[in-house]
Amino acid sequence: MINLDHALIVSFLLFGTGIAGVLLRRNAIVVFMSIELMLNAVNLALVTFSRLRGDLDAQVLCFFVMAVAAAEAAIGLGLVIALFRRHASIDLDRATLLRS
């Protein structure tokens, strides 16, 4: 049977990779993709625990996470388009207008 700890390690690695992408990359699209990676890591942990406990509540939560991720991707990409219109680039280091 699948090793529980190894499944959680995979989830942890994916989450860490997502965080590294969010913190290190400047390209807005890649940042969004890293966020999706983090959400998927959480989904994996949820499915693992659902299987461990033997009930499906965590899988339903997983489903909701996917729906929310879809909504967030749509809005996020709208933001990217708006950012692009403003600066002609999606480099997040350029979006510094709130700094005095």
Next chain:
Amino acid sequence: MAELLITVVKILVIILVVLTGVAYMTLAERKVSAFIQWRLGPNRVGPWGLLQPIADGLKFVLKEDFTPPGANRALHALAPMLAMTPALLTYAVIPFGGTLPVFGHEVRLIVADLSIGILFIFAIASLGVYGIAVGGWSSNNKYALLGSLRASAQMISYEIAMGLAVIPVIMFVGSLKLTDIVAHQGANPWFVLSQPLSCLLFVIAAFAETNRLPFDLPEAEPELVAGYHTEYSSMKFAMFMLGEYVNMMTASALIVTLFFGGYHLPWVETLPFFQANAAWLALLQVATFLAKVALWLFLFLWVRWSLPRFRYDQLMGLGWRVMLPLALANLAFYGLWSLKDLP
């Protein structure tokens, strides 16, 4: 172990049949279009042009394979594979017949009878966009990019209507398994008779999903050169073309399975000869299925050469403003209908 071997044999047979069928679809297209236009079509290579696909295949293999300068080579090579793969994957869940008793084993004539059958098909169908999108992007060509964007937008718009149109069918069967849907149609009237609007919506959406006329604006020659496969030559172009025909065969197989009774042939199946010999029954079922799919393929070809093409804005308007509300209304109607038997 025996199970694994049987599955591998099934997969190989399906791939062989599908790829041969696709090669001869190219010939069929040319012959049907010829007869509709009152001419003869290819008839020089072999009797009635039957060796034409082989000649075409040889031509494609021997042509120069050219990647446009400035294009991303890896993506350019990947796109045809992305176009072909989802089309072939769908065959894993389509039932070709009942069970075939062979050498003591009861072989079910379906590669994988998934409990999430229809859902699997929708998931795989939504992947068809990638081949087009990546193909258009990687060609480093404005027209290819525009064509691919249009084709992708068209495909994702009609996926919704396609999914919604099938839900009443699933409601009445009570299961997502394709074998259950076919079994249900064996005992009850075919869904084309009991749910005509669902069938119509699904067929129109299937035409749009496979980029066939009247929805083939993204790849028609007078428009946008040749759309997303402008910059493709030799085997990569052949793969795009074959991918499109495989999609067409998949769509026909789905229409037959969901609405036209799958592999059932109503009166003939009940004859005592077929009830007694399971092997002959299975062969009859496979033959029936293939005949129905062939009929629908002919319909695809027939429509192509009979109807004019939709303009892009008409196409998108149809998808979002006509088919989506109709599909929702259809779903609501059948939802209420299914309540009528409640105490």
Next chain:
Amino acid sequence: MREVFFYFFAALAVLSGLLVITRRNPLTAALYLVLAFFALAGVYVLMDAFFLAAVQVAVYAGAIMVLFLFVIMLLNLGPDDLPPIMTRRVRWLYAAASAALVLLFLGLDLGRRLPAPTPGAAGEVGAIAARLFGDYLLPFEITAVLLLVAIVGSVALAHRE
């Protein structure tokens, strides 16, 4: 057998994830993310979450990533530079450190395994539907409203004046 497939898909998912954040071309990164989603769908199937696996492919790989692809193609985004910290040496160091950590963790086998699948607990569509439309009906309806808000919001954001 399940373990072999699990390790294969898990390794594929982690590697694809790493490739996503280190590619310069956003389209290539997007395609690697699609690969990661597929690998995760494979893991879900191995954990008997069939409905979730299909939804993962249909929603994430089939819709969200298509949206990403559209935006990348519309904005005509080409490759751009990695941040200065991500030099080749740093990336290889990170990969080596992660590999070492992974081997360390994997060596620690605490012996806890996922239990064998019970018939009622498998993530079949019917079972999930019973929970979703039973106990969790309200969150379901609220999610529908949330998606409506997202549609209106993204149209408003992308609208040209």
